[in-house]
Each structure stands twice: as structure tokens, then as C-alpha cells.
Amino acid sequence: MLFHDYFSEWVDLYKEGAVRPVTLNKYKMTLKRLTEIAPKLKLADLDKRTYQNLINEYAKTHEKQTVQDWHTQLKSAVLDAIDEGLLKVDPTRKVVIKGKDPTPKKQKFLSVSELQNLINALDFSSKWDILIFLIAKTGLRFSEALGLTPNDFDFENNIIHINKAWNYKCADGGFVETKNKSSKRTILIDENASKKLQELVVKATNPDIPIFVEGRIFNSIVNLRLETLCNKARIPVISIHGLRHTHASILLHSEISIASIARRLGHANTTTTQETYLHIIKELEAKDNKKIADALCNF
Numbered sequence: 001m002l003f004h005d006y007f008s009e010w011v012d013l014y015k016e017g018a019v020r021p022v023t024l025n026k027y028k029m030t031l032k033r034l035t036e037i038a039p040k041l042k043l044a045d046l047d048k049r050t051y052q053n054l055i056n057e058y059a060k061t062h063e064k065q066t067v068q069d070w071h072t073q074l075k076s077a078v079l080d081a082i083d084e085g086l087l088k089v090d091p092t093r094k095v096v097i098k099g100k101d102p103t104p105k106k107q108k109f110l111s112v113s114e115l116q117n118l119i120n121a122l123d124f125s126s127k128w129d130i131l132i133f134l135i136a137k138t139g140l141r142f143s144e145a146l147g148l149t150p151n152d153f154d155f156e157n158n159i160i161h162i163n164k165a166w167n168y169k170c171a172d173g174g175f176v177e178t179k180n181k182s183s184k185r186t187i188l189i190d191e192n193a194s195k196k197l198q199e200l201v202v203k204a205t206n207p208d209i210p211i212f213v214e215g216r217i218f219n220s221i222v223n224l225r226l227e228t229l230c231n232k233a234r235i236p237v238i239s240i241h242g243l244r245h246t247h248a249s250i251l252l253h254s255e256i257s258i259a260s261i262a263r264r265l266g267h268a269n270t271t272t273t274q275e276t277y278l279h280i281i282k283e284l285e286a287k288d289n290k291k292i293a294d295a296l297c298n299f
Helices: 003-014 021-037 048-059 065-083 111-121 126-140 142-145 191-201 220-231 240-253 257-265 269-274 278-296
Strands: 158-162 183-186
Touching: 003 021, 003 065, 021 048, 021 065, 048 240, 111 126, 111 220, 111 240, 126 142, 126 191, 126 220, 126 240, 158 220, 183 257, 220 240, 240 257, 240 269, 240 278, 269 278
Parallel strands: none
Antiparallel strands: 158 183
């Protein structure tokens, strides 16, 4: 059996229907590249040398973290092949992960003053600008924001119900489940945000249709608009997902508890929040240590 045929069957058997569509697509992309790089590699011929050559070939055109992710998916299938008795030893053991130097990344989040400058630059007659405002004020994922309908807003109590997302990566779109069960949540918004959003929502003619979706939606279009706004406000350019990080970092610096932030962001557990924002948490811990030292001096 060819290695890519085994991997294809493995994906169908263990991943189809068990993982989210976006994750399944990643496995299928792994299969596509595997087939391109090693079209004739047999599973029985897979050893440490051939597997390292496979990784090295993929690493020629990809960054190290991407290579690591590719290897992780392949390794999962290889370990099952060992369990099935199709391979005697683990060819992935002690593999060396290589890759191109990472490209410069956009800044992940803005400071409070930078965010305020961004909001001041928004044009609230533009639906994209209102979407950017919404994500900055709520920390919603892009797909969650797109999935919002007029029925999801309770302006009397200044809350938004997140119970679905929009499949913007698919040409046909459509509602999909949230990333996890914890992502179904109700979040509070401030009165100013509530008033701004209400101006848009009241114009909607159908309470069950997403308010931000008109035809095919690409996050690149919104990111391009956000880049224009960042340049206008003379602040670092961030991505639409960076607004989610900005929201979380501002809450952390405001000394909101990790548990509350995790619930607001729709994280499955606080560990995800802690790992994502570890650098900010360490910074805050340093400040806390000074407070503790000062407090101990008082008795």
C-alpha cells in the first residue's frame, strides 16, 4: 500500500465526522501535499531516513511551525499503522523539524489608546466598520460575528447571544456550530456599543438573516479595510483576529479574572486563555509581586 493511500483511508476512518470541517480540510491538505511529494512511497518502505527526507522536502517551502503541524498529522497516522502491525518501528522518532525563517508577523494586539484611535477613525455608515467595532468591543471570533442575526441582540439588557457561527470559508456559506460547546454564550456589551449596534440592527428586515453577510464573505476584505483604518489612525496594523486579542489583553490589564475572560471569549477552559495570553499574565504577575511585597511591609 502506498503511504498516501493509507493516510487517505486513515483520515476517512478516524477523522471524517469526528472533527470540525475546517480541521478535516487541514488533514486533506496534508494528504494533497503528501501525494505530491511522495507519490510512489510505499508504507512498508517508510523508515527514519525516508520519513526525514519527506519532512525535509516539505520544509523547503514552509515555515518551521507549519512543518511541525504537518508532521503531527502524519505521525498520528503512522502510530496507528504501528498499532495495526503494518510497521515494526516508529519512523517518526527523533525526527528533525526544519523550515524557512518565519515571515514578520503583524502585531497581535493594540493598547487602549491605540484602540481608541482606531474607533475614532471608524465610519459608522460602513457595515465593515461596524463589524470591526463589534469584534473590538466583544472579542468575538470572525465567524461568530458573521453569524449574528437581529434575534441574537437584546438591547434592553445590553447583551448578545452567541449560539452559532457563519461558514465564511465555504462558497455557499451557511450557519454552522460554534467552535465548541463553551463558545455558545451570552456576553454583556456597554451602553455605547449597544446604541451603535442598535442603529444597524433596526434596519434589518428579517430577524433570522445574518446582519453582516451579503454574498460571499472573505476575511481578507475586512482585514484590508482594517489595515486602511489602522494607517488612518496612525497605529500598528493588526488583523481582525488581533482585535479579539486586543479585547482580551485590555480585560487582563483591567484585572478581570481569567475565568471570566475565558467564558467571554468562549474558550473551552481557562488553560487555553492562560496559554494564549501567557506573556500578559507574566507581566501582571510581576506587578502583583510588587504589590505583595509592599503589602507584607505593612504588618
